[in-house]
Amino acid sequence: MKSILKIQFVVLSLSLFVFSCSDSISDSDPNNNDLPEPPEKELQLVWSDEFDTGELDMSKWSYQYGTGQDEGLHGWGNNELQYYTDRDENIYIENDMLYIVAHEELFEGMDYTSARIRTLDKGDWQYGHFEIRAKLPEGQGIWPAIWMLPTDERFGGWPKSGEIDIMEMVGHQPETIHGTVHYGPDWPQNQFTGKSYTLEEGKFSDDFHVFSIEWEENHIRWFVDGEQYFEVTPNDLSPHQYPFNSRFHLLINLAVGGYWPGSPDGTTEFPQKLIVDYVRVYQFK
Numbered sequence: 001m002k003s004i005l006k007i008q009f010v011v012l013s014l015s016l017f018v019f020s021c022s023d024s025i026s027d028s029d030p031n032n033n034d035l036p037e038p039p040e041k042e043l044q045l046v047w048s049d050e051f052d053t054g055e056l057d058m059s060k061w062s063y064q065y066g067t068g069q070d071e072g073l074h075g076w077g078n079n080e081l082q083y084y085t086d087r088d089e090n091i092y093i094e095n096d097m098l099y100i101v102a103h104e105e106l107f108e109g110m111d112y113t114s115a116r117i118r119t120l121d122k123g124d125w126q127y128g129h130f131e132i133r134a135k136l137p138e139g140q141g142i143w144p145a146i147w148m149l150p151t152d153e154r155f156g157g158w159p160k161s162g163e164i165d166i167m168e169m170v171g172h173q174p175e176t177i178h179g180t181v182h183y184g185p186d187w188p189q190n191q192f193t194g195k196s197y198t199l200e201e202g203k204f205s206d207d208f209h210v211f212s213i214e215w216e217e218n219h220i221r222w223f224v225d226g227e228q229y230f231e232v233t234p235n236d237l238s239p240h241q242y243p244f245n246s247r248f249h250l251l252i253n254l255a256v257g258g259y260w261p262g263s264p265d266g267t268t269e270f271p272q273k274l275i276v277d278y279v280r281v282y283q284f285k
Helices: 002-027
Strands: 043-049 062-064 082-084 091-094 097-107 110-114 116-118 128-135 142-150 163-168 176-183 191-198 209-216 219-224 227-232 248-256 272-284
Touching: 082 248, 097 248, 110 248, 128 142, 128 163, 163 209, 176 219, 176 227, 191 219, 191 227, 248 272
Parallel strands: 082 110
Antiparallel strands: 043 272, 062 116, 091 097, 097 110, 097 272, 116 248, 128 209, 128 272, 142 163, 142 248, 163 176, 176 191, 209 219, 219 227
16 A cells, blocks of 8 residues: 555656646747846936927037938938938927928939938947837838947948947838847848837827837847837857947938838828937936
8 A cells, every 4th residue: 555655656746847847848938039128227317309499409419411422322322212401391399309301302303301310429329228209100111210320430331330220110011110230241241130029009100109229238128118129149140240339329310212111102191200209318327
């Protein structure tokens, strides 16, 4: 009788062990794409624009003009179709918000106009928490972007010194945005790594959303409305150079056309507006 009880006890113990192990395997499923919650950090606001001064603060921003010709580019290197201006028709502040507006119009030999601004030499950072609250446009051929370029180009011209895209959207997919980094050797061997985020319902043109990154040494995380959806470390870029431990500056623009979104068509309505409520930059304490 004791032997039978002992055998039953051993079988029960083995069953419990197998059940416990199967739980552990399930919890560590390598196909589980959920990203770990980042540790909470104390943040200190070091730079911001609330767009509450009635006009663009030129101590924080500079305009970029034209089609990229001054940069040695045509169509800003992407076959874009707009001409960037600083006209009130294309960029203005109203109700404490920045408006960048794309129009369909003939201007300086191009069929569309819009605006592009940057913080180069006025806001340059190495690491931090970057947060932008914005409402996006939509439509075939519409391409809003909030992004970062290297200030010092330590490793050479694009893309060797990197590019950090906090948010991009192609207007024919208005429910989806993209976070991306560009790196690697010169075109056409250039590399990029990224991930998209899609709303469960509605479009990014329906309301404002907060787009942000947490950028630390050897680590960048992307968020929409506080939800992390992507991260990059040097291992993700291997065997290529990881160029994101240098100073970068911010850019905001609304492009029309290009290799990625394609050209506007008969369904595209103009004008289209990228509306920015605020831009805030925090440093980690």
